[in-house]
Amino acid sequence: MQSSSHAAGGALPVPRLAGHFASLEVQNHAARLGMWLFLATEILLFAGLFICYGIYRFLFPEAWAAASRSLDLTLGTVNTVVLITSSLTAALAVHYAKDGKNKAVAVQLGLTLVMAVGFLVIKYFEYKHKFDIGTLPGRFYSYEDIQLPGVPLYFTVYFCATALHGIHVVIGMVVLSFSLVRALKKADFGPNNFTMVELGSMYWHLVDLVWIFLFPMLYLV
């Protein structure tokens, strides 16, 4: 498939082929590679927090175990299931986008967004409980039942990691919303045009991927 055939014909309104790409395949490949490069920086961003976690867990193992057990494992497990299921619907959205089933894409992305909201609501209740009992970072820690060196550090790591992850959930929701609106309004996703859904979905899977590691690290010490 040569670029000239696209440029000259103009029969396909989407996707637009930029002049500097030899073909649509190369353009899609470049888009995907760019997304992977961006996701690599995201992985390294979270890696910084994982290192803090590793170092302080090594230094304060008892505090880590005690603090971890003060979290609500049920809520954490429910949130894990919610996020994994939202990843499934995001993957299904890409699947339907390839088939050009725009209604199904909108439904799957809608479900993903609903579960994302559910995740954040559960997270809100977990945060609220921590503010109520005083398991907070640094000098704001005031929980009488666990008094061990290093416990406030656990909550520093906990809040940094889950808040950064929460921000990613919100950004992912915005990204997927754009695809949702397009699937409803323009309804032009199809075998030649699904990169937008695909890349948005990749971002969402990264959010899921990070949580898959955060969950056992924080809740199951």
Add this chain to the structure above:
Amino acid sequence: MGIANESRQEERNMREEHHGAGRYWLIWGLLLVLTAVTVATGRIHIPTWGLLLALVIATTKGTLVALYFMHLADHRGANRLVFAVSIIFVVLLLSIPMVDLGTRFRGATPPGSTYSDLQAIDIGADAQEGRYGGGLRKEGKMGEGSDVNKK
């Protein structure tokens, strides 16, 4: 030309899926099973191997997500390279500080930590409000930095 071939192959893999939506449901089921396993094994707090087991399960789940949900299995050369290199860097970033920390002179570890001879009480903070332990916030003062209780 090599890149063009790679693009073409990747495009073909992505466009003509060799599988239906069933594969995603299968992966989802596997992820839920693995979540159940990690919760079940995590709750009994296996000493020593608990962390390793949790990380192995999490890595398995992460691999499933990356390969099938993120389509790394259908992608070619460059994408896989980028992902693999980022994972290698994460492992390096994690292991080098840990090796450093694990081989330190005891006196160089933070007071109050398991590997330090100095505990909270030795550094002028009472056990109830160890400098590194945070401790109770009492009326009229905010945790560390206060010398009311210093010996």
